[in-house]
Amino acid sequence: MSATAAAPLPRRRFSREWFVAQLIRRAMLIVMLLVIAFFSYRSLRFSSLDNLQTILVAAAPFALIALGQTLVILTGGIDLSVGSIIAVSAMTGAAIAKANPGQVWMTVGAAMAVGLLAGAINGFLVSRVDVPPFIATLGMLTAGSGVAFVIGDGAPINGLPAEFGSIANTRVLGLQIPVILMIVGIVGLGIAMRRTAYGMRIYAVGGNRTAAEIAGVNARRTLFSVYAVSGLLAGVSGVMLASRVSSGPPTLGQGYELDAIAAVVIGGASLMGGRGTVWGTALGLLLIQTLNNGLDILLVPAYWQNVIKGVLIVAAVAVDVWSVKRRT
Amino acid sequence: MTTTTEGPVLECLALEKSFGGVPVLKGVSLSLELGTVTALAGENGAGKSTMMKIASGQYRADAGTVRVRGEELSAGDIRDAHRLGVAIVPQELASIAHMTVYENLFVGRELTTRFRTLDRRGMSRRAAEMLEVFGVDIDPGARMGTLPVGMQQIVEIVKNSSRGAKVLLLDEPSSAISEREVEGLYRVVRQLRDSGVAMVFTTHKMAEIRALADRVVVLRDGGLVLDRPMTEVSDDDIVSAMIGRELEDLFPPLHTVPRDAEQVLRVEDLHVAGQAGGCSFQVRRGEILGLAGLVGAGRTELLEGVFGVRATTSGRLLVSGREVRRRSPAAAIAAGMALVPEDRKQSGAVMGLSVLDNGTLPRLSQFSVAGWLKQRARAQSVGAAMESVRLRSRGLGQEVGTLSGGNQQKVVLARWLTDDVQVLLLDEPTRGVDVGARSEIYRIIADLAEAGMAVVMASSDMTEVLGLSHRALVMREGGVVGELDRDDLDRPDVQELIFRLSSGLDPRTDQRSATTDQRSAAPDRRPEEGDA
Structure with missing residues (x-):
C-alpha cells in the first residue's frame, strides 16, 4: 500500500516500465523534493534550520487532526467537525486554566476529555444510529462552534496564567512539545496501521464492511473508535493551539478540517475508504505546510496561496485516478 | 409492426x-x-x-x-x-x-411542452399506453x-x-x-x-x-x-x-458418513428476521448437507442467520453440543464455524487487501499479541492454508482483487483453514468460477468434509447439490419443505421432485421419502424471546 495507487511494480528492476511505475508511485515524494528545491533556490532563508522549525511548529496542530482524519477516511467516512472540536477544547482549556492557574495537567486532561467526548458522540451517531458521517459531523461542526462561543460568553478568553502558555513552548531535546507529539503520532500510528490488528480492522471495514463482518470484525466498534480517536486528537490539537497563542479565541481552528482532509487526499487516500496510508497523509501535510511557508517567504499573497493549494488537491487526485485507470 | x-x-x-x-x-x-x-x-x-x-x-x-x-x-x-x-x-x-416509471421510460428523450418545460402529463399518458400494450398494470407515477x-x-x-x-x-x-x-x-x-x-x-x-x-x-x-x-x-x-x-467426472467420489457419526451442528427452530418459516436441521461430522430451492427461498438468509451476520429472532444453535450465541459472527467463529459467502466482491474478501491480510482477518486475535500482529506466524500459517488449496498467486502480498475468480474463491475458503473448523457454511461455492476450477473446488470441499468438517452448502445449481451432497434440504419461503437422502438424490426423477417441492406444487404421492417438515410451521417460540 503506497501513497498513490499501488500499481504492481514490474518484476525487472531499472527497466523503462519500472521507472515509470516508480515515478507514479513516488509522485508525491518527487513533487515534495521539487518544491523544496525550488524554494531553496529562490530564498536562502527557506533552507535554514530555524525555518524548518517554523514549518514543523505550524504543521503540528494540523498533523494531529490529519491523523485522526486519515483513520476516519480509511473507513470510508469523513470528519468535518475537527475544527470545531479544536475551538471547544481550546476554550475549555482556557476557561479551566484561568480558574485554576496551577493545574496544568487538569487543564490539558479536561480539554482532551472534551475532544474525546465530541468524537465519541460522532462515533455513536455514525456507528449505532447509522447517521451518514457527513451529516453527523456537520452537525457537530455547527453545534461545536456554538458551544465554543457559549464557553467564552461570546468573547475570547484572555489573561491566561503563564503556565498555560508555556505548555506548547516547552522544549524537549530542542523540539517543542507539539512537534514531538506530531512526530510520535505519525510514527506510532504509521506503524500501528500496518502492524496491529486494529489497523487491519480499519482497512478491512473501509475496504469491504460486509466481508469484514463475516470475518468476525466488529465493524460498529471499529467505526466508533475512529471518530473517538479523531475527536481526541482534535482535543489535543486545540489545547496546544490555545497554549501557543496563550488565549482562547472561540474561532480557533475554523476551517482546519478542510486542510486536514486536503492532506489526507493529497496523500493518496481514497474517500471511498480502504485505501491510503498514514505516511501519505504526513507527506501531504508537509507538502501543504512547506508550500505555505515557502510562498510566505517569497511574499506571495495569501489569496494566491489558496489558489495553488486548490489546484494541488485536484491535481493529486487526478493523477491518482489516472494511474489506477492506467493499470486496468 | x-x-x-x-x-x-x-x-x-x-x-x-x-x-x-x-x-x-x-x-x-x-x-x-x-x-x-x-x-x-x-x-x-x-x-x-x-x-x-x-x-x-x-x-x-x-x-x-x-x-x-x-x-x-x-x-x-x-x-x-x-x-x-x-x-x-x-x-x-x-x-x-x-425516479418514477414514466420518468425512467422517457429519460433522455423527454417530451416537452411549447414552453420547453417538461410535459409530465403527456409523458405519463404515453407511458400508461405503452405499458397497457403489454397488459401490465403499473402506475406510471410510481x-x-x-x-x-x-x-x-x-x-x-x-x-x-x-x-x-x-x-x-x-x-x-x-x-x-x-x-x-x-x-x-x-x-x-x-x-x-x-x-x-x-x-x-x-x-x-x-x-x-x-x-x-x-x-x-x-x-x-x-x-x-x-x-x-x-x-x-x-x-x-x-x-x-x-x-x-x-456428472461423475465433475465431482469427486463421495465418501460415506458412518451412521453413528457425531452430530456437529444442530439448528433448532431458527427464525431468521424477515423470513416466514423456522428451520431445524443437524449435520454430522464429515457430512455435506446441500440446501436447494429457488432464488428467494431463503438459503442465503439461513446460512447468514446460522453464522450470525443476519439477525435471527428465535431458535437455538449448537456446535458439538455447546450452545452458540446467535447474532454474533465472532461467537460463531469462536465455536468453529466458517462462512464462505455467496458474493465474493460484496462480502467475501476485501479486494484491496493482500492475500496475507485477507487470510489473517478471520483470526486476528490468534495472530496478534496485545494487538500487535505476529508477522512470521501469520505468514507461515496463512501460507500453509493457501498452499493446501493450491492457490495460484504471485505470493502472499498479491492483492486479492487481481486474482482470478477461482483463486479468489480459494482465498475466501482457505482463510478459515488456519485453525480448526468444525462447521463450514458454503453459499454458492462455485459462482463465477470457471469449469476447471469448479472441479478443483469440489474436491477441496469433499476433502475438508472427509477430514471431519460438517459442511452445509447452499446452491442454486442443481447438479452441484446432486453431485456433492450426502443429504439435501429443499427450502421454500424461508422454511425447509423437504429432505432427501443420498438414495433420493440418485433417483432419475429427483430434479422434478426438487422443483415441485421448491415451487410449492404437490410432490407426487409416491415420494414417501420427501418428508415435509411440519416443525417449520409450528409456532413453538421460546417464551424468553421477544419479537423483533
Whole structure:
C-alpha cells in the first residue's frame, strides 16, 4: 500500500516500465523534493534550520487532526467537525486554566476529555444510529462552534496564567512539545496501521464492511473508535493551539478540517475508504505546510496561496485516478 | 409492426475475447432472425454474458465482428448499438430507483411542452399506453424503486423496445424475480416476439428454456457446442452440452458418513428476521448437507442467520453440543464455524487487501499479541492454508482483487483453514468460477468434509447439490419443505421432485421419502424471546 495507487511494480528492476511505475508511485515524494528545491533556490532563508522549525511548529496542530482524519477516511467516512472540536477544547482549556492557574495537567486532561467526548458522540451517531458521517459531523461542526462561543460568553478568553502558555513552548531535546507529539503520532500510528490488528480492522471495514463482518470484525466498534480517536486528537490539537497563542479565541481552528482532509487526499487516500496510508497523509501535510511557508517567504499573497493549494488537491487526485485507470 | 425481412438481423461472426490472457470466447458465431427467441445457455463462466456485452457494444471483441442488418457495429460503442436497434437489459437493472416509471421510460428523450418545460402529463399518458400494450398494470407515477424487481424489469424491456430496439438481449432475466412475476415476463417476451423483435436471453434454467425459446444455443468454456431448434433437442441433450461431461467426472467420489457419526451442528427452530418459516436441521461430522430451492427461498438468509451476520429472532444453535450465541459472527467463529459467502466482491474478501491480510482477518486475535500482529506466524500459517488449496498467486502480498475468480474463491475458503473448523457454511461455492476450477473446488470441499468438517452448502445449481451432497434440504419461503437422502438424490426423477417441492406444487404421492417438515410451521417460540 503506497501513497498513490499501488500499481504492481514490474518484476525487472531499472527497466523503462519500472521507472515509470516508480515515478507514479513516488509522485508525491518527487513533487515534495521539487518544491523544496525550488524554494531553496529562490530564498536562502527557506533552507535554514530555524525555518524548518517554523514549518514543523505550524504543521503540528494540523498533523494531529490529519491523523485522526486519515483513520476516519480509511473507513470510508469523513470528519468535518475537527475544527470545531479544536475551538471547544481550546476554550475549555482556557476557561479551566484561568480558574485554576496551577493545574496544568487538569487543564490539558479536561480539554482532551472534551475532544474525546465530541468524537465519541460522532462515533455513536455514525456507528449505532447509522447517521451518514457527513451529516453527523456537520452537525457537530455547527453545534461545536456554538458551544465554543457559549464557553467564552461570546468573547475570547484572555489573561491566561503563564503556565498555560508555556505548555506548547516547552522544549524537549530542542523540539517543542507539539512537534514531538506530531512526530510520535505519525510514527506510532504509521506503524500501528500496518502492524496491529486494529489497523487491519480499519482497512478491512473501509475496504469491504460486509466481508469484514463475516470475518468476525466488529465493524460498529471499529467505526466508533475512529471518530473517538479523531475527536481526541482534535482535543489535543486545540489545547496546544490555545497554549501557543496563550488565549482562547472561540474561532480557533475554523476551517482546519478542510486542510486536514486536503492532506489526507493529497496523500493518496481514497474517500471511498480502504485505501491510503498514514505516511501519505504526513507527506501531504508537509507538502501543504512547506508550500505555505515557502510562498510566505517569497511574499506571495495569501489569496494566491489558496489558489495553488486548490489546484494541488485536484491535481493529486487526478493523477491518482489516472494511474489506477492506467493499470486496468 | 411485423417486419419480416429475410435473413438475420444480428450476426456475430467468430467473436474472440480474452480477459487478462484468459480466453473467454473462442470464436463464437451466432445469428438471430426477427420474431424469434433464442436461449443462450451455459454454465457460469461459459462466456454468455461476455457474448451479450459484445453484441450490445459494451465490450470490444479481440477478433470477429458484429453486424446488424448487414451494417457493422463499431466495437465497444453502446450508442452505435442503440442507433442500430440493439439493446440489452442487464442482470443488475439500470433503472433509476428514485425516479418514477414514466420518468425512467422517457429519460433522455423527454417530451416537452411549447414552453420547453417538461410535459409530465403527456409523458405519463404515453407511458400508461405503452405499458397497457403489454397488459401490465403499473402506475406510471410510481417510484421505480417501490416496484418489485420483476416489474422493474418489464418496464426496462418496454423502455428499450419503445425506443425502436429490434434486437433485445436479456441477461438472466428471471434470476432475481419471484415465480409469480415470471409469468408476466414470459408474456411480455412472447408479445414482443410476435411483434417481430429478435430476442436472446441467457439462463441456466431448463424450465425457462422450454417455456420461451424457439432455439437454444449452448456455450461451454468460450466455445459454441450446440445450436439447434428447440423441437429437435431433449433436456438431456442441453444439460450434457452445458456440462460437457458426465456428472461423475465433475465431482469427486463421495465418501460415506458412518451412521453413528457425531452430530456437529444442530439448528433448532431458527427464525431468521424477515423470513416466514423456522428451520431445524443437524449435520454430522464429515457430512455435506446441500440446501436447494429457488432464488428467494431463503438459503442465503439461513446460512447468514446460522453464522450470525443476519439477525435471527428465535431458535437455538449448537456446535458439538455447546450452545452458540446467535447474532454474533465472532461467537460463531469462536465455536468453529466458517462462512464462505455467496458474493465474493460484496462480502467475501476485501479486494484491496493482500492475500496475507485477507487470510489473517478471520483470526486476528490468534495472530496478534496485545494487538500487535505476529508477522512470521501469520505468514507461515496463512501460507500453509493457501498452499493446501493450491492457490495460484504471485505470493502472499498479491492483492486479492487481481486474482482470478477461482483463486479468489480459494482465498475466501482457505482463510478459515488456519485453525480448526468444525462447521463450514458454503453459499454458492462455485459462482463465477470457471469449469476447471469448479472441479478443483469440489474436491477441496469433499476433502475438508472427509477430514471431519460438517459442511452445509447452499446452491442454486442443481447438479452441484446432486453431485456433492450426502443429504439435501429443499427450502421454500424461508422454511425447509423437504429432505432427501443420498438414495433420493440418485433417483432419475429427483430434479422434478426438487422443483415441485421448491415451487410449492404437490410432490407426487409416491415420494414417501420427501418428508415435509411440519416443525417449520409450528409456532413453538421460546417464551424468553421477544419479537423483533
